Amino acid sequence: MFLITLRDLQWRRRRFVIAIVGTSLMFSMALTLSGLSHGFDVEAESAVRQLHASGWVVATGSTGPFLGSAPLPAALATAVGRVPGITAAGPVVYGRTAVGTGPGAKDANVFGAEPGHPGMPAVSSGRPPRTAGEVAVSTRLVGDYPLGSTIALAGRRYTVVGRVPNSTILAGVPCVFLTLSDAQRLVFGNLSTASTIAISGAPTAALPRGVVLESNHDAVADLERPLLAAHSAVAFIAVLLFLVAALIVGSMVYLSALERQRDFAVLKATGITSRSILGGLAIQSVLVSVGAAALALVLSLAIIPLFPLRVVVTNDSRILLPAVGVLVGVLASGLAIRRATAVDPALAFGGP
Amino acid sequence: MPQLSITDLTIEYSSAGYRIRPIDNLTTTADAGSLLLVLGPSGCGKTSMLSALGGILTPHSGSIRVGDLEVTQLSGRDLTAYRQRTVGIVFQAFNLVASLTAQENVTVPLRAAGVPWKTARARAAELLDRVGLADRMKHRPGALSGGQQQRVALARALALDPPLILADEPTAHLDYIQVEEVLRLIRELAAGDRVVVVSTHDQRLLPLADSVVELVPSLGVTNRPPERCRLARGEVLFRQGSWGDMIYTVESGEIEIVGELANGQEELLALKEVGSYFGEVGPLYNIPRSATARARTPAVVMAYTTRDFRHRVSPLPNGKRNAAKRRAKNPQP
Numbered sequence: 001m002f003l004i005t006l007r008d009l010q011w012r013r014r015r016f017v018i019a020i021v022g023t024s025l026m027f028s029m030a031l032t033l034s035g036l037s038h039g040f041d042v043e044a045e046s047a048v049r050q051l052h053a054s055g056w057v058v059a060t061g062s063t064g065p066f067l068g069s070a071p072l073p074a075a076l077a078t079a080v081g082r083v084p085g086i087t088a089a090g091p092v093v094y095g096r097t098a099v100g101t102g103p104g105a106k107d108a109n110v111f112g113a114e115p116g117h118p119g120m121p122a123v124s125s126g127r128p129p130r131t132a133g134e135v136a137v138s139t140r141l142v143g144d145y146p147l148g149s150t151i152a153l154a155g156r157r158y159t160v161v162g163r164v165p166n167s168t169i170l171a172g173v174p175c176v177f178l179t180l181s182d183a184q185r186l187v188f189g190n191l192s193t194a195s196t197i198a199i200s201g202a203p204t205a206a207l208p209r210g211v212v213l214e215s216n217h218d219a220v221a222d223l224e225r226p227l228l229a230a231h232s233a234v235a236f237i238a239v240l241l242f243l244v245a246a247l248i249v250g251s252m253v254y255l256s257a258l259e260r261q262r263d264f265a266v267l268k269a270t271g272i273t274s275r276s277i278l279g280g281l282a283i284q285s286v287l288v289s290v291g292a293a294a295l296a297l298v299l300s301l302a303i304i305p306l307f308p309l310r311v312v313v314t315n316d317s318r319i320l321l322p323a324v325g326v327l328v329g330v331l332a333s334g335l336a337i338r339r340a341t342a343v344d345p346a347l348a349f350g351g352p
Numbered sequence: 353m354p355q356l357s358i359t360d361l362t363i364e365y366s367s368a369g370y371r372i373r374p375i376d377n378l379t380t381t382a383d384a385g386s387l388l389l390v391l392g393p394s395g396c397g398k399t400s401m402l403s404a405l406g407g408i409l410t411p412h413s414g415s416i417r418v419g420d421l422e423v424t425q426l427s428g429r430d431l432t433a434y435r436q437r438t439v440g441i442v443f444q445a446f447n448l449v450a451s452l453t454a455q456e457n458v459t460v461p462l463r464a465a466g467v468p469w470k471t472a473r474a475r476a477a478e479l480l481d482r483v484g485l486a487d488r489m490k491h492r493p494g495a496l497s498g499g500q501q502q503r504v505a506l507a508r509a510l511a512l513d514p515p516l517i518l519a520d521e522p523t524a525h526l527d528y529i530q531v532e533e534v535l536r537l538i539r540e541l542a543a544g545d546r547v548v549v550v551s552t553h554d555q556r557l558l559p560l561a562d563s564v565v566e567l568v569p570s571l572g573v574t575n576r577p578p579e580r581c582r583l584a585r586g587e588v589l590f591r592q593g594s595w596g597d598m599i600y601t602v603e604s605g606e607i608e609i610v611g612e613l614a615n616g617q618e619e620l621l622a623l624k625e626v627g628s629y630f631g632e633v634g635p636l637y638n639i640p641r642s643a644t645a646r647a648r649t650p651a652v653v654m655a656y657t658t659r660d661f662r663h664r665v666s667p668l669p670n671g672k673r674n675a676a677k678r679r680a681k682n683p684q685p
């Protein structure tokens with residue numbers, strides 16, 4: 001039966017090629033979306049990793065060091081730093097602001113930390129901000145901000161002294177890094193408050209009253225929380241795309257089964273088991289799906305660089321896609337298999 | 353002992369809710385090396401009979417024996433094995449798989465029976481050579497003439513050297529030159545232990561046959577005077593599925609025309625009263641009765657041959673049908 005399956009694929013090759021191309025577009029879009037969804041995770045993990053902290057001390061009741069933080073006194077960092085096991089501690093300020101003014105203004109995330117303390121990222125060029133009026137900007141910040149140029153944040157001007165590679169959070173919003181005092185002034189309007197205290201090491205004794213320790217994992221979860229709906233939407237669309245892919249393959253194989261009813265009747269009448277016939281249809285469907293998955297992997301290489309957001313397609317996803325293709329193919333062949341099962345071998349008799 | 357033995361074979365199925373019995377208590381045999389011709393017009397049950405012989409249709413009752421094998425008792429894998437190895441079928445419409453070459457079409461049943469690929473290809477080549485298509489092995493059906501396609505179909509049917517070959521109207525779509533080639537091959541196949549059963553409506557095939565089954569009974573004299581029949585209440589004049597050559601008019605009483613449904617019940621189709629006629633379709637078109645006629649009350653009907661009936665009714669335009677009915681009401685003997 002494999003020969004008949006193969007020959008039928010060759011016989012109706014135009015139709016199968018169209019189905020493979022259509023399905024591969026669906027697969028590549030689904031792959032890109034799953035990469036986008038994974039990109040949100042990678043972005044948050046990367047941002048937290050760049051801040052060089054092993055933990056985050058937050059006010060009790062906070063739901064994270066950044067977005068869900070409750071303000072705490074910056075001076076508490078000294079007390080936290082004395083807790084056994086903690087090797088360094090520095091207050092960190094987080095907030096949102098706009099870069100530029102007027103209609104061209106862009107959102108940005110503001111981080112403020114003390115130079116040489118946890119919470120200040122390494123730069124790829126220049127140096128971290130050390131004095132008031134200095135800023136290190138993400139390389140993803142739209143616009144030309146070379147070292148030494150000035151940038152307006154909420155109406156105040158800062159000099160760019162460093163660039164931090166690919167620093168974004170919250171689905172591509174770039175980050176800027178100020179000194180602690182500049183960030184406190186920008187976000188809280190005073191100099192005594194922080195969002196969290198970044199630490200190095202692991203405390204082996206109790207922290208001061210009123211604060212708790214959160215892990216980097218908690219920090220990542222804090223940054224991902226606003227994107228949960230986006231995650232769900234992306235997953236939903238990906239499922240829809242896989243369904244559309246299954247429909248394309250299913251329609252094509254079903255149409256083929258409709259056209260081949262007389263063939264199936266003859267094969268049954270000549271003693272070929274229904275199982276062989278159905279297996280042939282399923283193989284046909286799977287071959288189309290796997291072919292589409294292979295083409296989708298190539299297409300995704302062209303599509304992903306054009307995407308405006310960070311898309312991280314893992315090798316697992318690439319390996320999984322053909323497997324999903326097989327599953328889609330098997331599911332898609334269901335209707336055609338039902339049709340082929342129902343074919344009466346007596347149909348082989350009679351005129352054309 | 354005959355190679356093929358059919359005993360009291362009755363095939364019955366439902367169509368649009370009505371019970372159809374194309375084959376009713378058929379008994380026949382065919383010896384090894386013989387060609388059995390099943391002759392009859394369209395709709396008389398030839399294909400149903402071949403389907404039953406091929407293990408595709410389960411008969412209502414009766415027995416089909418091929419050698420020592422009782423076909424009607426087979427099911428599941430045994431039936432599949434029977435279709436694979438015991439019977440080869442040549443279809444009216446050739447039914448080759450369009451995407452396969454002639455050689456690949458012939459290898460299909462061989463591969464299905466588990467014959468290794470190389471052996472299957474060699475056997476297919478040998479068979480195609482035997483039917484004179486050695487130079488057409490790599491051609492797809494679309495590139496072959498009707499006769500060539502039918503010869504490929506013959507080779508396919510012979511692939512596993514089955515003892516029974518069934519050919520359904522094998523010459524229906526062929527011109528006379530192609531017919532000659534195919535008939536010669538079919539006749540040659542009926543040799544050794546093999547039986548060939550050919551269904552056809554073409555009486556020109558009669559000289560080929562060693563035995564003939566006519567599925568339309570001879571209805572005797574078709575030119576005879578009208579005949580008056582008296583029926584008691586509930587008496588059946590003719591049954592659905594039976595053959596008849598007479599058309600009836602009602603002289604007195606009432607005749608009910610009922611359809612026998614597949615579920616065993618009856619459906620009243622028409623009630624024929626004095627002056628009306630019935631039973632004309634079967635004799636005029638040479639098909640079995642499509643309903644049963646039964647006296648609802650004590651009745652008298654007049655039976656006419658089709659020739660006599662045509663003489664009385666058909667020359668008239670539709671609008672004068674009532675006049676014809678009036679004449680039929682008082683027929684001239």
